[in-house]
Amino acid sequence: MKRWIGFIGASALIVLKISAQETPRYEVTLGYDLVRFNPEKNASSFTANGGSGQFAYNFSPWISGVIDLGAVANGNIRNTRLDGMLTNYLAGPRFTVHRGRVTPYFQALFGGVYATTSTPAPAIDGVTLPPGANLRITRQENNFAGTVGGGIDVKISRHVSFRPIQLEYFATRLHNLRALDDNSQHNIRYSAGFTFLFGGEEPAPAPPISTRTCPDGSVVRADAQCPKHDLAISLSATPNVLCPGETAQMNASVNTSADKNQLHAQWSVNGSPVSQAPAFAFESAGRAPGTYKIEFTVSGADIKPAEADSAVTIREYVPPTGTAQANPTQIRVGETSTLSASFHGECGGPIQSATFSAPEGTVNGNQFDCTGVQFDSSNNAEQTKTVTITAHASDSRSEGTATTAIACVKPAVIAAIRLPDVMFPANNARVNNCGKRILLEQLRGYLERDPTGSVVLVGHSSEDETASGLDIRRTLNTAAVITAGTGVCLATPASQVLVSAMGTNQNGVNFESGLCESSVGANPSPARRVEVWFVPTGGAMPSSVAKYDKASSLNVTELGCPK
Numbered sequence: 389m390k391r392w393i394g395f396i397g398a399s400a401l402i403v404l405k406i407s408a409q410e411t412p413r414y415e416v417t418l419g420y421d422l423v424r425f426n427p428e429k430n431a432s433s434f435t436a437n438g439g440s441g442q443f444a445y446n447f448s449p450w451i452s453g454v455i456d457l458g459a460v461a462n463g464n465i466r467n468t469r470l471d472g473m474l475t476n477y478l479a480g481p482r483f484t485v486h487r488g489r490v491t492p493y494f495q496a497l498f499g500g501v502y503a504t505t506s507t508p509a510p511a512i513d514g515v516t517l518p519p520g521a522n523l524r525i526t527r528q529e530n531n532f533a534g535t536v537g538g539g540i541d542v543k544i545s546r547h548v549s550f551r552p553i554q555l556e557y558f559a560t561r562l563h564n565l566r567a568l569d570d571n572s573q574h575n576i577r578y579s580a581g582f583t584f585l586f587g588g589e590e591p592a593p594a595p596p597i598s599t600r601t602c603p604d605g606s607v608v609r610a611d612a613q614c615p616k617h618d619l620a621i622s623l624s625a626t627p628n629v630l631c632p633g634e635t636a637q638m639n640a641s642v643n644t645s646a647d648k649n650q651l652h653a654q655w656s657v658n659g660s661p662v663s664q665a666p667a668f669a670f671e672s673a674g675r676a677p678g679t680y681k682i683e684f685t686v687s688g689a690d691i692k693p694a695e696a697d698s699a700v701t702i703r704e705y706v707p708p709t710g711t712a713q714a715n716p717t718q719i720r721v722g723e724t725s726t727l728s729a730s731f732h733g734e735c736g737g738p739i740q741s742a743t744f745s746a747p748e749g750t751v752n753g754n755q756f757d758c759t760g761v762q763f764d765s766s767n768n769a770e771q772t773k774t775v776t777i778t779a780h781a782s783d784s785r786s787e788g789t790a791t792t793a794i795a796c797v798k799p800a801v802i803a804a805i806r807l808p809d810v811m812f813p814a815n816n817a818r819v820n821n822c823g824k825r826i827l828l829e830q831l832r833g834y835l836e837r838d839p840t841g842s843v844v845l846v847g848h849s850s851e852d853e854t855a856s857g858l859d860i861r862r863t864l865n866t867a868a869v870i871t872a873g874t875g876v877c878l879a880t881p882a883s884q885v886l887v888s889a890m891g892t893n894q895n896g897v898n899f900e901s902g903l904c905e906s907s908v909g910a911n912p913s914p915a916r917r918v919e920v921w922f923v924p925t926g927g928a929m930p931s932s933v934a935k936y937d938k939a940s941s942l943n944v945t946e947l948g949c950p951k
Contacts (some may be wrong), residue, residue: 412547412585415444417450419551419581422506423460423474423558426574435832436474440579440695444482451484456497456535464492472505474560476533491549494538501533501560510582532561535577547585554579581750607860619643623684629701630672632737638668640684651691654681670700677704706734708788712742712779718772719758725794729755729779736783743780749796751777758796768801804844807831809917810866810901813909815853816916817861819869819950822904827869827921828876834922835870835880842871842923844896844933847889850915858916860889866918867939869945877949882940895932 421440424833426433440458447453461473478497506526539581541549558575559736570793599607602614618802620643625636642651655663657670658681670682679701687693710731719725730743750757756777763771772795779790806828810823847863867887873879899914908916921930929936 411446412777413446413587415442415446415583415585417442417444417551417581417583419554419579421458421460423576424576425560426576432464432466434462436462436472440476449485452484453479454482454495454497455479456499468507470505472503472508474554475502478533478535479501489543491541491543492538493541495556496534496536498532498534500530501562502528502530503560503562504528511586513769529562531561531563539579541583549583549585551579551581551583613725617688617691619686619691621684621686621694621696623682623696623698625670625682625698625700629700629703631703632672632677632705634672636670636672638670638682638684638698640667640696640859642686651688653686654685656685657681658920659683672702675702677702698872704733704870705736705785707736707786708733708739708781708783710742710779710781710788710790712744712777712790712792713757713925714777714792714794717793718797719756720797720799721758721761724755724757726792727751727756727777727792728903729777729781729790731779731781731788731790733783733788736785739781739783741781741787745780746775747780749775749794756794758794758798761796761798763798768803770800771798772796773798802924803929804930805834805922805924806900806930807920808904809919809921811901811902811904811908811912812858812863812916812918814850814861814911814913814916815855815858817858817865819862819865820907821864822907823918824869824876826902826904827866828878831870831920831922834924836920838924840925841884841927843867843885844919844921844923844930844936845885845887846895846919846921846930846933847887848894848915848917848919849891850913851892852913853916857901859891860887862916862918863887863889864939864942864944864947865950868950869946871944872947872949873941875949883938885939886933886936887939887942887944888936897930897932 414581418441419439421438423436423438424433425436438458438460440456442457443455444452456476456478459473459475461471463471465472476499478493478499480497482493482495485494496711501575502525506524509525524675535556535558537554539551539554541551543549554577556577556579558572558577560575561571562573563571598610600610601607606615608614622641624639626639627634627636630636640653643879653664654661655665655668662668668682668684670680679699681697681699683697685693685695707732710728710729712729714725716725725745729744731739731742733739742757744751744754746756749761750759757776758775761773761775763773774793774795777792777794779792781788781790808826810819812818812820812823831843835843845863845866847859847861847866849858849862864887867882867885868877870878870880871882871885894915897919899917900919901912901914901917905912919930921933923929
């Protein structure tokens with residue numbers, strides 16, 4: 389302890405001695421001056437520019453004597469054609485707060501100011517001046533002046549300092565010709581420049597210090613300890629993001645010249661020590677989801693302790709979630725819509741491809757068909773029903789679902805149009821004129837408006853008739869009237885004419901005689917007839933017709949056009 393106290397004391401004396409020796413004896417400052425003159429009354433303020441020089445003698449690092457000589461001028465004071473020049477000669481003490489690279493100081497200087505002013509003389513009658521000559525009225529005055537203020541010196545080198553600012557209150561006592569009692573001016577002077585430093589002794593060299601060389605090559609004082617070995621360590625985690633149950637291997641690297649067998653390792657998780665082994669594996673089992681800070685600290689007797697850290701994040705299990713889509717979202721019965729889904733999750737392993745299900749309709753892979761969707765059978769108008777499609781996707785732990793909706797549209801049912809029945813006398817299959825008018829006039833109008841429509845003919849017979857096959861013969865003769873294409877007969881394609889023979893079975897279809905009831909004699913029978921239906925393109929067959937054949941398959945063309 390005594391040795392250290394002695395060393396500190398000696399060092400302080402050396403510093404004080406060097407500081408005293410480094411203080412310059414003389415200072416010379418050359419700079420720029422700007423003075424704002426502020427008369428008390430009866431005159432406006434104005435600014436003058438110029439320069440100054442200062443000589444300072446430093447009695448000590450804190451007290452100096454200063455001589456200040458300077459002059460400022462204004463050639464046209466406030467555009468009055470009046471010029472002026474003021475020369476100051478001042479002296480006084482300076483007090484320096486601190487001696488260093490940046491040195492603030494305060495000073496108070498007193499002395500005098502010599503002021504000269506002039507203005508052009510008015511013209512004198514009869515007096516002509518030579519070319520280039522002019523007369524001026526001048527006035528000189530010498531009176532008291534003083535400054536109080538301070539500034540800052542910034543040391544650039546041992547012999548040069550820069551003075552960015554010296555700001556002072558500058559008082560002068562000059563007579564005002566307008567008001568004899570106005571003899572004081574309260575001015576502000578700003579100065580800046582460079583200071584040149586002279587004198588003072590060169591710093592004495594520091595006393596030699598006994599040193600020794602350490603094992604790492606560094607040099608220290610003889611009584612000081614050698615520096616400890618530096619450590620360069622790094623730490624990383626593989627991987628640095630875990631799912632529950634996974635493990636991250638911590639990869640530590642230590643670079644030092646010290647004996648690694650003497651190193652002491654310490655592992656910590658979020659500040660809590662967990663292991664002192666050379667290697668460490670961070671396990672996520674039993675830990676809550678979140679980010680963990682793994683710290684690796686290395687210390688030893690001859691090394692500087694060092695640490696490195698790495699972050700490991702444990703993710704939370706998220707079951708599969710997603711969205712399902714249908715394209716298009718509205719289809720008609722018989723059309724299909726393409727289904728798709730997108731699912732994502734975390735920590736559940738790969739998510740299987742989505743499968744789809746629907747409460748009704750048909751799902752085939754990723755295609756949905758409205759076939760099988762139940763609609764109101766008693767309603768022939770267009771119907772729309774929304775079906776919810778569910779997408780299912782599973783990972784190794786659970787299943788996620790998503791839904792979308794498809795609007796199934798059942799078009800309006802186009803009903804078959806019932807025309808009057810073609811009537812026949814008993815035991816007769818010939819189409820009479822009244823029946824032909826139904827076929828050639830009424831039915832013809834429907835065929836012309838809808839050329840691709842179908843004609844359905846259903847033949848019947850009565851129980852009191854003795855001739856056989858009257859139902860099919862009546863149907864074929866009726867078909868010949870609209871397909872023969874010669875004479876008065878129509879040329880409707882036979883493939884568009886559907887025929888059926890029901891015998892004595894009326895199949896619940898009411899008798900529709902129209903105006904032809906009297907054309908078959910005195911005792912017409914509702915059973916001796918051919919039902920005539922026109923089915924528009926896309927329309928539904930009459931519900932009473934369960935079985936039928938195309939006329940083209942029954943050689944109806946051989947009958948020709950009936951007479």
